[in-house]
Amino acid sequence: MNKQLIGSVLLAALLVACSSKQVKEEPKAAVEEKSPAVTAKAPEAAQPQTSTAQTSAANDQNVSLNPLKDPNNILSKRSIYFDFDKDEVKAEFRPLVEAHAKYLVAHPDAKVALQGNADDRGSREYNLALGQRRSVAVKKAMNVLGVNDKQIETVSYGEEKPRCSDKTEACWAENRRVDVIYSGEE
Amino acid sequence: MTRLLLVFLFLFPAISHALDIEIVGGAAQQIPIAVVPFNQPPGVSPESVSTIVANDLRRSGFFRLLETRGVATQPHELSEVKYPEWSALQAQALTIGKVEPSSGGHVKVTFRLLDVLKQSQLAGMEFDVAPTQLRKTAHKIADIIYEKLTGEPGVFSTRITYVNKTGKHYSLVVADADGGSPQTVLSSTEPIISPAWSPDGTKLAYVSFEKKKPVIFVQSLTSGQRYVLANFKGNNSAPAWSPDGKRLAIVLTHGGNSRLSLINADGTGMQPLSSGSAIDTEPDWSPDGKWIYFTSDRGGSPQIYKISPLGGDAQRVTFEGSYNVSPHVSPDGKWLTYIRRDSGKFQVAVRELASGQSQVISDSTQDESPSFAPNSRMIIYATSVGNRGILSVTSADGRVKQRLSEMGDVREPSWGPAAN
Numbered sequence: 001m002n003k004q005l006i007g008s009v010l011l012a013a014l015l016v017a018c019s020s021k022q023v024k025e026e027p028k029a030a031v032e033e034k035s036p037a038v039t040a041k042a043p044e045a046a047q048p049q050t051s052t053a054q055t056s057a058a059n060d061q062n063v064s065l066n067p068l069k070d071p072n073n074i075l076s077k078r079s080i081y082f083d084f085d086k087d088e089v090k091a092e093f094r095p096l097v098e099a100h101a102k103y104l105v106a107h108p109d110a111k112v113a114l115q116g117n118a119d120d121r122g123s124r125e126y127n128l129a130l131g132q133r134r135s136v137a138v139k140k141a142m143n144v145l146g147v148n149d150k151q152i153e154t155v156s157y158g159e160e161k162p163r164c165s166d167k168t169e170a171c172w173a174e175n176r177r178v179d180v181i182y183s184g185e186e
Numbered sequence: 187m188t189r190l191l192l193v194f195l196f197l198f199p200a201i202s203h204a205l206d207i208e209i210v211g212g213a214a215q216q217i218p219i220a221v222v223p224f225n226q227p228p229g230v231s232p233e234s235v236s237t238i239v240a241n242d243l244r245r246s247g248f249f250r251l252l253e254t255r256g257v258a259t260q261p262h263e264l265s266e267v268k269y270p271e272w273s274a275l276q277a278q279a280l281t282i283g284k285v286e287p288s289s290g291g292h293v294k295v296t297f298r299l300l301d302v303l304k305q306s307q308l309a310g311m312e313f314d315v316a317p318t319q320l321r322k323t324a325h326k327i328a329d330i331i332y333e334k335l336t337g338e339p340g341v342f343s344t345r346i347t348y349v350n351k352t353g354k355h356y357s358l359v360v361a362d363a364d365g366g367s368p369q370t371v372l373s374s375t376e377p378i379i380s381p382a383w384s385p386d387g388t389k390l391a392y393v394s395f396e397k398k399k400p401v402i403f404v405q406s407l408t409s410g411q412r413y414v415l416a417n418f419k420g421n422n423s424a425p426a427w428s429p430d431g432k433r434l435a436i437v438l439t440h441g442g443n444s445r446l447s448l449i450n451a452d453g454t455g456m457q458p459l460s461s462g463s464a465i466d467t468e469p470d471w472s473p474d475g476k477w478i479y480f481t482s483d484r485g486g487s488p489q490i491y492k493i494s495p496l497g498g499d500a501q502r503v504t505f506e507g508s509y510n511v512s513p514h515v516s517p518d519g520k521w522l523t524y525i526r527r528d529s530g531k532f533q534v535a536v537r538e539l540a541s542g543q544s545q546v547i548s549d550s551t552q553d554e555s556p557s558f559a560p561n562s563r564m565i566i567y568a569t570s571v572g573n574r575g576i577l578s579v580t581s582a583d584g585r586v587k588q589r590l591s592e593m594g595d596v597r598e599p600s601w602g603p604a605a606n
Contacts (some may be wrong), residue, residue, distance in 0.1 A: 123555075158379075167366060
């Protein structure tokens with residue numbers, strides 16, 4: 001019990017530490033949205049559209065009732081972490097996977113992308129494959145719990161989208177993960 | 187004297203800043219050569235032809251460049267050479283030359299390679315080129331010297347490709363083998379990885395994340411036109427051209443795990459090659475086309491295997507250590523370079539395929555993506571200094587290393603085929 005508590009406190013600390021980094025990376029999301037040459041979308045048009053969607057969503061339902069966003073709900077936790085060169089979903093992340101599986105079974109229209117990632121050591125292509133296998137491991141765990149294949153999309157970013165860019169064990173651990181992203185969230 | 191008129195076509199005139207060169211290491215048993223600074227009037231070109239020649243030769247690991255400044259006579263013509271002065275310096279070979287204005291805004295570059303012991307000329311050539319071609323001419327001269335003195339073709343006129351990340355921007359770059367004249371062939375705000383040269387050097391296959399997932403493109407370096415080679419469900423990655431350029435080995439997931447497939451160069455005729463639940467990735471063809479080397483963790487840890495492109499069972503190639511990835515076969519088919527992880531260090535290893543003998547040839551700890559030069563004598567790879575990715579070039583025996591560095595974060599190098 002105690003160990004678990006310490007573990008989650010450490011994890012929380014880690015997340016906080018890395019979230020301060022994310023502030024710096026904030027523009028990244030905007031830049032990615034634009035990718036002008038690639039999607040041929042007008043960046044000016046794309047951004048207001050995004051905010052419009054958010055406003056209407058806020059009008060449609062009370063935001064505080066959305067279990068996916070409620071910080072007190074386990075569904076707001078979206079990252080499953082892995083050991084180096086491993087794709088096994090560790091016991092400590094079972095409750096998180098089970099909660100999302102339960103939600104998806106209860107909401108057959110909901111869809112998730114499971115985004116696999118790896119730390120930046122070693123081969124980029126092997127890490128791409130490893131990120132993919134991590135996302136497949138989470139998918140399989142959800143399938144076992146009754147989630148329909150059609151609700152899940154697996155994708156790997158390998159080591160290409162690190163959340164943390166320092167060469168430290170804490171950073172590498174943060175980057176070895178699968179993120180659960182619901183359709184419409186990104 | 188042979189007379190050559192070289193005409194080059196430059197398709198991407200925009201030049202970004204060149205990579206800086208930093209040489210580390212050194213070795214015995216190199217050919218001692220003196221390159222006398224060419225008589226080159228200021229203003230012809232910001233770059234000294236003889237300096238480029240000397241740097242090329244030094245980088246190969248086969249030459250010891252002698253200091254020429256203390257020698258009384260600095261010859262530029264054959265008649266000015268006093269051989270005893272160069273014997274005293276223990277030079278075996280001597281290179282002299284000059285750069286002078288020619289007609290039509292061109293410049294004339296003359297060079298001679300001399301055997302100091304025999305007091306005879308080994309090579310002599312004259313080039314009449316536009317000033318923008320001087321760098322190419324210098325590499326050509328270095329290739330001629332290299333071949334005359336080692337008996338093997340030089341690779342200084344070849345090209346490399348790599349990815350440069352600056353801030354949030356990714357550029358796919360093609361440059362001279364020494365990092366000079368870098369040309370951006372693709373810019374993106376999403377990652378680009380795994381560029382691979384077509385065997386004729388006219389195209390690059392690469393993986394771009396611009397569609398929010400890995401998709402393989404093929405791009406012509408002459409027209410800049412590109413097409414999607416593979417955009418199947420899941421990941422599309424790790425393109426590798428067959429030696430005849432007609433097919434590529436690629437890695438697809440179809441939503442499951444990474445496996446090898448073959449596909450025609452026009453994107454048709456995809457067929458799976460490997461099967462199973464393990465990761466299979468990083469294919470690379472042997473030059474005779476009979477084998478595809480690849481990385482797989484089917485044995486519990488990532489190791490290098492080979493499989494026939496016709497299918498059948500894979501054979502394990504590496505056994506030592508718990509992590510051997512990113513195989514690339516040398517163009518002469520004799521060697522395999524790859525990344526080995528040992529005691530937490532990721533380093534470049536070279537294996538003699540016939541004997542199975544292997545050795546680590548780098549002294550850095552975060553090495554990636556090694557590939558051979560077309561003459562199988564040098565290897566380019568990515569490594570890092572601090573948090574920044576840089577490129578390093580090493581002689582295949584690891585004795586001489588040179589860093590190619592550039593502003594930004596450089597990775598994913600691949601050495602192009604022999605210049606035509």
